[in-house]
Amino acid sequence: MILLQARDVSLRRGDRAVVSAASLTLAKGRVIGLIGPNGAGKSTFMRLLAGLEPPDCGDIRLLDRGMGQVPPALRARQLAFIAQDGGTPPPMPVRALVALGRLPHGQVNDHAARHPAVDHALGVTGLLNLHTRPASHLSGGERARMHLARALATDTPVILADEPIAALDPAHALSMMQLFRQQTGQGKGIVIVLHDLVLATRFCDELVLMDDGAVIRHGPAMQVLDDDIMRTVYGVTVRRVENAVLPWTLCR
Numbered sequence: 001m002i003l004l005q006a007r008d009v010s011l012r013r014g015d016r017a018v019v020s021a022a023s024l025t026l027a028k029g030r031v032i033g034l035i036g037p038n039g040a041g042k043s044t045f046m047r048l049l050a051g052l053e054p055p056d057c058g059d060i061r062l063l064d065r066g067m068g069q070v071p072p073a074l075r076a077r078q079l080a081f082i083a084q085d086g087g088t089p090p091p092m093p094v095r096a097l098v099a100l101g102r103l104p105h106g107q108v109n110d111h112a113a114r115h116p117a118v119d120h121a122l123g124v125t126g127l128l129n130l131h132t133r134p135a136s137h138l139s140g141g142e143r144a145r146m147h148l149a150r151a152l153a154t155d156t157p158v159i160l161a162d163e164p165i166a167a168l169d170p171a172h173a174l175s176m177m178q179l180f181r182q183q184t185g186q187g188k189g190i191v192i193v194l195h196d197l198v199l200a201t202r203f204c205d206e207l208v209l210m211d212d213g214a215v216i217r218h219g220p221a222m223q224v225l226d227d228d229i230m231r232t233v234y235g236v237t238v239r240r241v242e243n244a245v246l247p248w249t250l251c252r
């Protein structure tokens with residue numbers, strides 16, 4: 001079942017084509033890693049996929065409707081978007097902020113804060129011990145987990161996460177990727193913007209590689225990330241290393 005599909009979407013900012021005829025198909029139970037160098041257009045493409053702004057041309061469908069036809073309240077129950085930089089959160093307790101994820105379901109205040117989905121989201125993101133702390137006091141990594149918890153509390157079939165592990169230490173990055181993976185067992189589809197190509201290769205079913213606004217490759221990681229692409233797109237060479245913890249290293 002296709003949850004989200006973009007076909008040939010483009011967007012200009014000023015006189016620049018920031019996204020050029022980009023396509024992506026997200027099926028139920030899949031994790032797509034959206035990768036590419038800085039400035040490739042990943043965050044802009046994610047905003048289009050999230051319906052936060054319409055493309056200049058091309059078509060985006062969420063479940064069975066054109067994105068423009070999905071009422072905002074329904075979209076909020078079908079798709080959760082975790083932005084790259086959520087900014088400093090308000091000084092409300094973590095639990096109350098995560099409970100805002102119940103808003104699209106019409107649940108507010110104590111009713112929302114006591115909802116089992118909120119406890120579940122706090123539990124799986126490891127935030128139960130911080131749930132009374134003001135959200136504004138969290139570290140960058142804790143904040144990233146809180147934004148995921150809020151998305152999980154909404155319980156949407158589609159999750160779009162823009163660099164959700166950028167601020168996480170290795171253990172939390174791993175557990176966050178495992179958590180995304182587990183969500184697919186519940187039928188969700190997930191698109192994650194990632195710069196960590198090791199984790200992208202390990203946890204994503206498919207990679208979509210952008211460069212200069214365009215999707216230049218998509219498919220299984222081993223097909224997308226060959227030495228030629230690493231050199232031409234990322235400007236690094238890959239050196240294979242025998243008997244090392246990682247079997248390869250990157251060099252400039």
Ligand SMILES: Nc1ncnc2c1ncn2[C@@H]1O[C@H](COP(=O)(O)OP(=O)(O)OP(=O)(O)O)[C@@H](O)[C@H]1O
Binds near residue numbers: 016037
């Ligand atoms: N409002 C804007 N006006 C003009 N150019 C913009 C605007 N917003 C983004 N851009 C440009 O569009 C390009 C794509 O930006 P985007 O944030 O989508 O890239 P990205 O792949 O997510 O990058 P990163 O990995 O650094 O987060 C960049 O060159 C950026 O400077």
